[in-house]
Amino acid sequence: MLGEYVYLDNGAITRMDERVLEAMKPYFFDVYAVATSEFGYSMGIEAREALDDSRKILAQSLGAGEEEFIFTSGSTESSNIAIKGVALALGDKKGKHIIVSKIEDFPVLYSAKSLEKQGFEVTYLDVDDEGFIDLEKLRDCIREDTILVSIQHANQEIGTLQDIATIAQICQEKKVVFHTDATHSFTRAPLDVNNIPVDLVTVSAHTIHGPHGVGGLYIRKGTPLRKWMDGGFQEFNFRAGLENIPGAVGFAKAVQLIDDNENQKLQEMRDRLLDRILNEVPQTTLNGSRLKRSPQNSNITFHFVEGESITLHLDMRGFAVSTGSACFSRSLEASHVITGIGGDHERAHGSVRFTFGRFNTMEDVDNVVDAVTDVVENLRRISPLGKTD
Amino acid sequence: MVKREGESKMKFPYGDKVLEHFRNPHNVGKIENPDGKATVGSPACGDMVAVYLKVDADKKIIEDIKFESYGCASNIATGSIITDLAKGKTLEEAKKLQWKDAADALGGLPNLKVHCSVLAINGLHMAIQNYEERNGLIKDKVPTTREIVMKRLNWVMDPTTGMPVVRSELVKDVEVEDGVIKIVVELPEDHPLSNAIKEDIIEKTETLWGIKEVVVSFAE
Numbered sequence: 001m002l003g004e005y006v007y008l009d010n011g012a013i014t015r016m017d018e019r020v021l022e023a024m025k026p027y028f029f030d031v032y033a034v035a036t037s038e039f040g041y042s043m044g045i046e047a048r049e050a051l052d053d054s055r056k057i058l059a060q061s062l063g064a065g066e067e068e069f070i071f072t073s074g075s076t077e078s079s080n081i082a083i084k085g086v087a088l089a090l091g092d093k094k095g096k097h098i099i100v101s102k103i104e105d106f107p108v109l110y111s112a113k114s115l116e117k118q119g120f121e122v123t124y125l126d127v128d129d130e131g132f133i134d135l136e137k138l139r140d141c142i143r144e145d146t147i148l149v150s151i152q153h154a155n156q157e158i159g160t161l162q163d164i165a166t167i168a169q170i171c172q173e174k175k176v177v178f179h180t181d182a183t184h185s186f187t188r189a190p191l192d193v194n195n196i197p198v199d200l201v202t203v204s205a206h207t208i209h210g211p212h213g214v215g216g217l218y219i220r221k222g223t224p225l226r227k228w229m230d231g232g233f234q235e236f237n238f239r240a241g242l243e244n245i246p247g248a249v250g251f252a253k254a255v256q257l258i259d260d261n262e263n264q265k266l267q268e269m270r271d272r273l274l275d276r277i278l279n280e281v282p283q284t285t286l287n288g289s290r291l292k293r294s295p296q297n298s299n300i301t302f303h304f305v306e307g308e309s310i311t312l313h314l315d316m317r318g319f320a321v322s323t324g325s326a327c328f329s330r331s332l333e334a335s336h337v338i339t340g341i342g343g344d345h346e347r348a349h350g351s352v353r354f355t356f357g358r359f360n361t362m363e364d365v366d367n368v369v370d371a372v373t374d375v376v377e378n379l380r381r382i383s384p385l386g387k388t389d
Numbered sequence: 390m391v392k393r394e395g396e397s398k399m400k401f402p403y404g405d406k407v408l409e410h411f412r413n414p415h416n417v418g419k420i421e422n423p424d425g426k427a428t429v430g431s432p433a434c435g436d437m438v439a440v441y442l443k444v445d446a447d448k449k450i451i452e453d454i455k456f457e458s459y460g461c462a463s464n465i466a467t468g469s470i471i472t473d474l475a476k477g478k479t480l481e482e483a484k485k486l487q488w489k490d491a492a493d494a495l496g497g498l499p500n501l502k503v504h505c506s507v508l509a510i511n512g513l514h515m516a517i518q519n520y521e522e523r524n525g526l527i528k529d530k531v532p533t534t535r536e537i538v539m540k541r542l543n544w545v546m547d548p549t550t551g552m553p554v555v556r557s558e559l560v561k562d563v564e565v566e567d568g569v570i571k572i573v574v575e576l577p578e579d580h581p582l583s584n585a586i587k588e589d590i591i592e593k594t595e596t597l598w599g600i601k602e603v604v605v606s607f608a609e
Contacts (some may be wrong), residue, residue: 327461
C-alpha cells in the first residue's frame, strides 16, 4: 500500500511507543532538576523519586533488589561496564582468563578483544549449527584463573536462546562471575535472577519500544566490579554522570507496557512467517533454532541470491528488513553469527532477518512473505546459481 | 503501521539510474552455445557474474550479450549497463570499456561498491578473451608456460574461502608439457565442490595457446 511502510527490523531498534513519550515529557519540561539527595530542593527531590521509582520497576522486572540495578546509556555501555569492570576488579587478584561465545554481539565481542590486547586471555566458545554453546565444553574451559563468563541470552541475529540457567549454575559451582547480554530477550523471554544465579545482566530500552540511548545493568550484590569511567558518584558509584531521568522514566514505562499477550502475538507472527517461507519458497534454510528462539526473531537464508539485493527490493516495496550479507555492512564482512553456526559465506549472503514489534500485524507478515517470495523468484531468474539444466 | 510520505520522498542508498537498472536489468539470461563465455567471482566472495557472447565472426562485432548475476544491487546494475554498452561494439572497442564507463553511465556508484561492480567488467573482458582464444585470435601467440597458467588461475576462485585457488593454496603447482596442463587440486575427489572447481579450471585454461588437454586430478 502506497505511503505505508512496514518496519520489520525491530531487532535493530524499535519505534518508541507514544505512551512512553507521554510518561517522559514532564521530566523534560516540569521536573528537570538534577536528582538530589533527600536534603536538596523540592524539584530535585521529585526527580530523585522518579528515578527511584523507575529503578524499582526495572529491578522488579528481573526479580532484583533496587540497589542491584543501574541505568546506563544503552547495552553497549552496560556490557562494557560489566566486562571491563570485572576484569579490572579481578585481573590482578584471581586471573586473566575470560570466556565468551563466538556469536556474541559487538559490545561483548570487542570488549573481550580489547582486553586481549591488554594481556587477558579469551576463549571464544564455538556454537553448534543452531547457535548453542556446548555446556560440557564450557565446564571444561573454566580454569583456576577464569574470572568471567559472558554468554548472551538471545542472539541478535538468529534469536537463539541459550540455556542461561544451566550456564549460570555451572559458573556458580565454579565460582566464576557470569554476565549475560539480554538486550534481545529482556521482557520477551523470562529471566528472573532469583531462579538463575547470573551476576550481571545487560538490558536496553531500544529493543522494547522505549527511548533510544537508555539501557541498564543488573549487578548482583557483592559482584566484584570496578568503576572505570571517572566522575561523580551516581548509580551506587558504578556509573559516573548525571542521570538521564526522562530516559529512566521512559524505560520503566516501556517495561510496564509489555505483557505475555504481546509476546504471544509476536511469536505467532514469527511462526507464521517461518512456516510460510520455509514451506512455500524452495531452497531456504532456517537460521537458528525452531523452538528455542526469541519470540520476535526470524532469520532465513534464501539460497542463490544475495541479501542486499533482497533488502533493497523490499525497501522499494515498503518493507524494512536486514541481512547478514557482507554487501549490506559498512565493513563488507559477512555476518559472524551465520559463519559462527557453521554456515559458509553463501549462507550469510542470502540471509534475511525479519524482527517483529508491537506495531506489526498478521497482515504485515502475509504481505512481506508475498513480497519476498516474488523478489527472490525474480533474483533467482537472473542468478547463475542453482539452476538445474 | 507507520505512515510515511510517498515513495518519491524515500531515500535509497543508490541513485535513480542504478535503481532503474537494478529493478529492470537489461540483457539478463543465458545464450545457448555462446561464442564466448566467462564466469567470474564465486558465491564465497558474495558476487558472481556469468557473461555470454554471440559474435559476428567477420565483423568482430558483439551481436548479442547476456549476463547472469548472483550479487548485490551495484553488481546487477553494472552487469546491465556494461552489456548495454558492449552490445553492437567491435571486440576492440568493447575491450576498452572500464569500470568508470559503467559508473559514469549509471550516474555514479559508491566507492565502497567498486569491488562488487568491477566484477561485471572483468566478466566482459574474460568472455572476449575466451572468444579470442577459442578462435585463435590472440595477438601474442606465446607458448603457454607454467607462469601463464598460474596467472590464469587467479580467476578461479576457491569457493570455500573466496580467494583465488592459487592464493588459498588449493592449487600449489601446475605442470605444462607437450600441450598438456596437469593440475592437482588439494581436495579429496568426493568433496562436494571438487567437480565445480575442476570444470572452472578447465574452462579457463583449455583455451590457452597450444593447449590440447587439461588434466585435473585431486589429492588423496
